[in-house]
Amino acid sequence: MSISDIRLVVLDMAGTTVADDGLVEQAFNAAALALGVEPGSPEHEPMLAHVRATMGESKISVFRHLFGDEERAQRANQAFEQAYHDLVEAGHCAPIPGAAEAIAELRAQGRKVVLTTGFSRATQDRILAALGWQQIADLTLCPADAGRGRPYPDLALTALLRTETDSVREVAVVGDTGYDMLTGTRAGAAVVAGVLTGAHGAERLRADGATHVLASIAELPGLLGAR
Structure with missing residues (x-):
């Protein structure tokens, strides 16, 4: 064949x-902030590195790894999706x-x-x-x-x-x-x-x-x- x-x-x-064009990282920053993790903080940097390394993976799986329990992962995922939707609606797609x-x-x-x-x-x-x-x-x-x-x-x-x-x-x-x-x-x-x-x-x-x-x-x- x-x-x-x-x-x-x-x-x-x-x-x-x-x-x-960086939309995933921008949306992740919004999700992290919703969970109390400030972009640029010592806690944020290894999380962002993990997001970059696992690009392509199901986003909820990424958040389960980063935030541990299911409730926090779901909150992060909802914040991520809303931020991504806002970026798309603003024409960044x-x-x-x-x-x-x-x-x-x-x-x-x-x-x-x-x-x-x-x-x-x-x-x-x-x-x-x-x-x-x-x-x-x-x-x-x-x-x-x-x-x-x-x-x-x-x-x-x-x-x-x-x-x-x-x-x-x-x-x-x-x-x-x-x-x-x-x-x-x-x-x-x-x-x-x-x-x-x-x-x-x-x-x-x-x-x-x-x-x-x-x-x-x-x-x-x-x-x-x-x-």
């Missing part, structure tokens, strides 16, 4: 198809250059495209609406749709099941973080492609299993080629 046999492309959103065109080309090649995220469904839908992307993909998935978020394989495997794709060897998983790469490798995807438009660099992407590293999502249709 060759790369051109890929039938399903599972794409991350923030950092891969949607520009982040844009596609990665060439992303919409790449998705259209992948679908024109006869491939199904699924957009995935570590955000909640409410946040994902807010981003899609802000970009006018409600119909851009065959399917959109968040961690609650799949069971577990990244770095587990659930999102990629749920995409396979929902699109009735025959084999994991017909799947490409694409993202900007090491957690995206782990999701792809654990799901058995034939192509696990990292892009350099987001959180992690080429070394981290390759260490976590990238089969290919691309400058951006715009290069993906050319990599996969005509079916």
Whole structure:
């Protein structure tokens, strides 16, 4: 089976198809402040470092790690989502250059495209609406749709099941973080492609299993080629 046999492309959103521009960190700062952690304080710095290292992971999982008990994690997650929603509503949300065109080309090649995220469904839908992307993909998935978020394989495997794709060897998983790469490798995807438009660099992407590293999502249709 060759790369051109890929039938399903599972794409991350923030950092891969949607520009982040520091929005996650800004929203995290608001969440930390809601829990009494001042940005720039000694307590805040290691938390921010953890957020950066775990970009791509389900956000509620990150907050459970940082704040311990479930009540505090849920409060932090709610504050994060509200801050992120406010940033999106203020116009701080844009596609990665060439992303919409790449998705259209992948679908024109006869491939199904699924957009995935570590955000909640409410946040994902807010981003899609802000970009006018409600119909851009065959399917959109968040961690609650799949069971577990990244770095587990659930999102990629749920995409396979929902699109009735025959084999994991017909799947490409694409993202900007090491957690995206782990999701792809654990799901058995034939192509696990990292892009350099987001959180992690080429070394981290390759260490976590990238089969290919691309400058951006715009290069993906050319990599996969005509079916």
